[in-house]
Amino acid sequence: MDLLSEILSSVHIENTFFGCLKLTAPWGFTIPLSSTAHFLCVTAGRCWLSRNGEPPRRLNQGDFVMFTRGGMSNFTSEEYGKPQPVVELIQKHYRPDYRIDQRDIRPFVIHEGGGGEATDIVGGAIDLPGGLGDVLVNALPESIHLSSHDPYARQWLEPLMNLIVGEVDMAMASSGAQGHQAISKRLADLLFLRIIQTHWLQRPEDTSGWLRGLADPKICKVLQAIHSAPQKAWTLESLADKSGMSRSALAGRFLELIGEPPIQYLTRWRMHLAAIRLAGGERRTALIAEQLGYQSDIAFSKAFKRVRGISPGAYRRSLMRAQGLPRESA
Numbered sequence: 001m002d003l004l005s006e007i008l009s010s011v012h013i014e015n016t017f018f019g020c021l022k023l024t025a026p027w028g029f030t031i032p033l034s035s036t037a038h039f040l041c042v043t044a045g046r047c048w049l050s051r052n053g054e055p056p057r058r059l060n061q062g063d064f065v066m067f068t069r070g071g072m073s074n075f076t077s078e079e080y081g082k083p084q085p086v087v088e089l090i091q092k093h094y095r096p097d098y099r100i101d102q103r104d105i106r107p108f109v110i111h112e113g114g115g116g117e118a119t120d121i122v123g124g125a126i127d128l129p130g131g132l133g134d135v136l137v138n139a140l141p142e143s144i145h146l147s148s149h150d151p152y153a154r155q156w157l158e159p160l161m162n163l164i165v166g167e168v169d170m171a172m173a174s175s176g177a178q179g180h181q182a183i184s185k186r187l188a189d190l191l192f193l194r195i196i197q198t199h200w201l202q203r204p205e206d207t208s209g210w211l212r213g214l215a216d217p218k219i220c221k222v223l224q225a226i227h228s229a230p231q232k233a234w235t236l237e238s239l240a241d242k243s244g245m246s247r248s249a250l251a252g253r254f255l256e257l258i259g260e261p262p263i264q265y266l267t268r269w270r271m272h273l274a275a276i277r278l279a280g281g282e283r284r285t286a287l288i289a290e291q292l293g294y295q296s297d298i299a300f301s302k303a304f305k306r307v308r309g310i311s312p313g314a315y316r317r318s319l320m321r322a323q324g325l326p327r328e329s330a
Contacts, residue, residue, distance in 0.1 A: 003227055004200070008193045011136060013185050013189050013192060014127045015126075017106075017124055018122070018123070019090070019110065019122075020107075020110070020120065021110050021119075021120070023047075023111075023112055023113045024113030024116050025114060025117045026077050026078060026113065026116060027076070027114065027119075028074065028075065029075055029083050030083040030085050030086060031073045031075075033070070033071060033072040034070040036070045036100075036127060037068050037069065037125070037126045038123065038125045039067070039126065040066075040073075040075065042060060042119065042120070042121055043121065043165070045061060046060050046119060048076050048078065050074045051074070058079075061148060062158070064145070064157055065144065065146075067142065068137050068143075068144065071142065077116070090108070093112065094108045106171045107180060107184065108171075128192070138208070139207050140195075140196065140199060144199055146198065152202065153198055156194055157194075160194065167187065200214070208257075208259075209258055209259050212257050213254070213257040216257060218250075218253070219254060219257055222239050222242055222243050225239060226239070226265065226266050227269065230266065231293035233293060234262075239262050267307060271304050274288050274300070274312065278319070279319055285297040285300060285312050288312070289301075
């Protein structure tokens, strides 16, 4: 069972936007403090990055950085350049009413700078999904840097950046065309999945939680058991049998790597699957409860609200409102 593929295939980016910056020195911009993940790739030229008070570091053509938990980042043409807020940059050149939390905007190109050395940057913001998405993000370091000298990353990063640049160019050339938001989400999905896969394959020691658990043979057996049969009435004892460990050893090791007890993880995974079914239009909570191993829809609904903070019905209605659907179509 390819457990990583199963997890990644069930996680989708909620919102995103892309932009291309064509800059000439001197220039600089600040991405303000926020919880939103953002990324940047230097597609031509070079620049300096400083973050959270750390000394500046140089980024060269082909370098990619992603900040999984947001934070404040400064990008400048000079090592100690003076940046302006990126919000002001976008408001000045593209959309006067832009806000930092805004996602319903088309891809854009911005030209800025003083006419010196040229640097091209592709960047964007990504709203990662809650629930299991949080589990994945928390398993990653706060900052991920893929070097232009990394041959594996270059195999997929350069073609993907070209696709993003192409989508931005198409959006700029056809102001009346539709579909850009859907395509941007799919590209963001692919980018996020590739980042996770690449980082896990190359630097598993820098991961934690769920991703690190995959590298532990005994914990991986437990995760595979849960994911292959989430409806089964698993107990700590039956999962310990799968791992070849004692109950106490499994409980301690699982908590150390995954960050929660095995049965709590089982419940969280079940509720993730339930959320997918609800998002797919399933209205019968009793059927979902049966598929996920609950004896009644009441027990299922209580578990769902405990994990997701909202009842299944309220969750489904919130999805409908977000999609602009009438109540009758639920």
